[in-house]
Amino acid sequence: MEFIGGKFLQVVIALAVFAALIGLIMLLVDRAPKSAKDKLTVAGFLAPAAILLLVGLVYPAAQTSFLAFTDASGKLNGVDNFVWMFTQPEALVTLRNTIIWTVLVPLLSTVFGLAYAVFIDKAHGERILKALVFMPMAISFVGAGIIWKLVYDYRGPEIEQTGVLNALRVTFGMEPKQFLLDAPENTIFLIIVMVWIQTGFAMVILSAAIKGVPAELVEAARLDGANPWQQFRNVTIPGIRGSLVVVLTTITIATLKVFDIVRTMTAGNYETSVVANEMYTQAFRAGEPGRGAALALILFLLVLPIVVYNARVLRQQKEIR
C-alpha cells in the first residue's frame, strides 16, 4: 500500500503550498499602508481567480477560435474546417445527431420530470420516491454508460439474453435487437440514458416550483369548477413558467456538451457521434486539432444564445431588486 502514501504526500504538499500562497496574500493585504489598502485588497482577493480564468479559459478560448481556421500542420486554411463539417457525410451525421439530442433530451426530461413531480406531490413516501428518480444525477456518465450497456446487452438469438430489454423482446416473441449498433435508432437509445439522468434534475426543480404555487389559486380554480387537468393547465403551469424555462435551458446546454455517454457506450461509432465527442476524436485521436477547434467553436455558438438569454434574466432580476 506504499503507493497510497505517495499520493497522500502529494495531496498534503499541494494543500500546504496553496495555504502558504493564500496566507501570503492575506498578510500582504493586511500589512498594506492605509492609503493603498482598499486597492490592494481588491487586487489580492481577485488576482488568483482572475489569473486562472484569463490564462485557463479566456486565452484558450481565443486560441481555439484561431485554431479553427488552421489545418493539421498549423497553417491557416481559411474556412476549410467548416466546409468539411458541413459537407462530409460523417460530419453531417454528427450535426444531425446533436440536433436530435438537443431537441429530445430537454423535452422528454422535462415532461417526465414534471409529470413525476405532480404525481408524487404530497404522496406517501414522497422523499423516497424523489430520491429514486433523482439518484442517477449522482452517477457519472461513465457509470451510467455501463449500467445501460447491461440493459441493452445483445446475444445471438440461440442463447439466453442477459439484457433486460432483449429478454423482454424474446418473451414477446421478437428477435433480439442490437440496440447500440443499428443506426439510426441507436442514437435514440443513447438519448434515453441522458433522459434517465436529467429527469431527476427537472423533477427536483419543478417539484419545488409546484409547491410554491399559492394554494389559494388552485383552490379558487377548483371552486370555479375546473377539473384537475384544467387546474394544472391554467394555474400550475403558468405559476411555474420561470422554472420550466430554467430547466429546459439548463438541460439543453448540458445536452449540447454531452460527451461521456457517447464515448463510453459507442465511442461515436455506428453513426452515433455528437459534436462534443467528435471534437475530442478529431483533436486528440485523429491529429486534426483544427477540425476539433472548429467543432468546439460551433458548440460555443450553439450554447451562446441560450446563455445570453439566461444572462438577461439575471439582469432583470437585479433591476427588480
Add this chain to the structure above:
Amino acid sequence: MTVMPAPDEAAKTRTAVKGGSGGTPAAENSAPIMRRVKSKLTSRWATAAALVIAVVWTIPTFGLLVSSFRPAAKQVGPRSDGWWNFFGDWQFTFKNYVDVTAPGGSQAANLTQYFANSLAIVIPVTVFVLVLASMAAYIFAWGSFKGREAAFIFVFALQIIPLQMALIPLLQLFTQVLQIPPGSYTQLWIAHTIFGLPLGIFLLHNFISEIPGEVIEAAKMDGAGHTTIFWRVILPLSVPALASLAIFQFLWVWNDLLVALVFSGGTADVAPITQRLAEISGTRGARDYLNPAAAFVSIIVPLAVFFGLQRYFVRGLLAGGLKG
C-alpha cells in the same frame, strides 16, 4: 451550467436556502388547504404512473448491483443468463469486488489505485475552488472598484465557454510553456480548478451579496479589516452555500471523464477511476464480468455523498447552480 430562477422564484428559493430546515416552508404553512386540493388531484392513476416511473428509473441501477454479485460464469459465457435469474438460483459472490480492487499487473483492474487517484484529485480541487471562488465572490459583492458590475457579468459569462474550447490550448500551455510534467496531478488540479471557478464565484456571490450590510458595517466599526471580515464573518455565514458548492464540485470532478482523458496521461499513478472504468468497459472480452463490480466501486462514493447530503445538494440546485 447555470440555473437562473425567475425573480419570484429566486426570492422563494433564497428563503429556502437560508431557512435552517430543509423542505419547503411555503407549502407547509398552507398545509390544510393544500392537502384537500391535492387529494382531489392525486388520483389512483397518478400514483400508479409514479410508481411505474420510479420502478423503470431504478431497475437499471438495481440490475447493476445484482450483477456485480453474480459469479463470472453466470454473467458471461455459455451458461450465463440475465441478472434477474439471481432470484431463482441465489448464487452470490464477493469475488468480483476482490478482483477489481486487488493490486496486480497492468492487466488487472487495480481499482484501489485509481480510487485513491480520484480522491487525490478531487479533495484539493474542492478546497482550491471553495477558497478562491469565495475570495472573488466577496470582492464582487462587497468590494468597491470601478467596473465591478461589468467584471462580475464577465465572469458569469465565462460559463458559456464549453470545456471543449479550452482543452487543446490549455494542454499546450501546460506541457510546452509551463513545463508541468504530464502524468502528474498538477495539470488536473489546475484544470479542474479553472473550470470550476466561474460557477463557484457566481453561486457564492448570490449568497454572499445577500448577507445584511449591517453585519459587515458592525464588523468594520469594531476595527476589522477586509481579511478579518472575510474569514471571521463572511465565511462562517456562508457555510450552507459553501457546503452546496463543495458537493457539486466534488461530484463533477469525481464523475469527470473528459478532463481526465486530456490531462491525466492515463497511468495508474494519476488517472481517476472514471477513466479506468471507461477503459475496462471499452474492451469487450472474457473479463466483462468485472464491469458491474467496477462500476459500482466507482459510483459508491458519489451515491454516499448524494444520499448523505441530499439536502444541501437540492438546496444548491435551487439556489442557482448546476453544471452540465
